[in-house]
Amino acid sequence: MKSDKNLENDNDEKNSLKENTIEEKTQNTTKENSTEKQLKVADEFDIEKLEKIKDEINSSKKNKKGNVLEKKKLKKILANVILLILFVIYFVMIKLATKNVTETETLNNDFISFAIFELLLVFACFEVGYKKDSMYIGWFGMEMFAIDCSTLFLGNLYKLYSGNFDKYFSIILMSGTIYYIAKIIWMSIKLLKK
Numbered sequence: 001m002k003s004d005k006n007l008e009n010d011n012d013e014k015n016s017l018k019e020n021t022i023e024e025k026t027q028n029t030t031k032e033n034s035t036e037k038q039l040k041v042a043d044e045f046d047i048e049k050l051e052k053i054k055d056e057i058n059s060s061k062k063n064k065k066g067n068v069l070e071k072k073k074l075k076k077i078l079a080n081v082i083l084l085i086l087f088v089i090y091f092v093m094i095k096l097a098t099k100n101v102t103e104t105e106t107l108n109n110d111f112i113s114f115a116i117f118e119l120l121l122v123f124a125c126f127e128v129g130y131k132k133d134s135m136y137i138g139w140f141g142m143e144m145f146a147i148d149c150s151t152l153f154l155g156n157l158y159k160l161y162s163g164n165f166d167k168y169f170s171i172i173l174m175s176g177t178i179y180y181i182a183k184i185i186w187m188s189i190k191l192l193k194k
Helices: 002-100 104-132 135-160 165-193
Strands: none
Touching (some): 002 104, 002 135, 002 165
């Protein structure tokens, strides 16, 4: 009888083990299913949240880039206003020099000295613009070269046509002033469009 009881106990143990393993498997699968569902919900929630954060970051980057570009353009406009003022002051000094200096040779030497100084500035602008790969500095060098040529031109005009010098001087001064004012207006309009 002991053997029958042992057999029954063994069978009971086997059955209980089978039931336990079945229960464990079903628990594991339900746990896996519930964790998978939780992960899917968490992933969907995280993805939505991450997309919102990504959109906010992108919009703030665009705003920062826009602000930086506006500041750079405003600096360029201010620089051109300063260049306009310096241009006018430079030519007013030339005009005062022609009124105060009566010797043509001395005045011509002054014009050549100014032209050489400006030519050195032009070379410096071209070198710096080339090294920094800056079109703006290169363009400034071209403007300085135009002023340099006009200085040499004024020197020769004064030597040849001292009676009509005021007329030619006014034409050069007005054309340079109109150029800088048009450039400032163009840059301002370009800034307002964007």
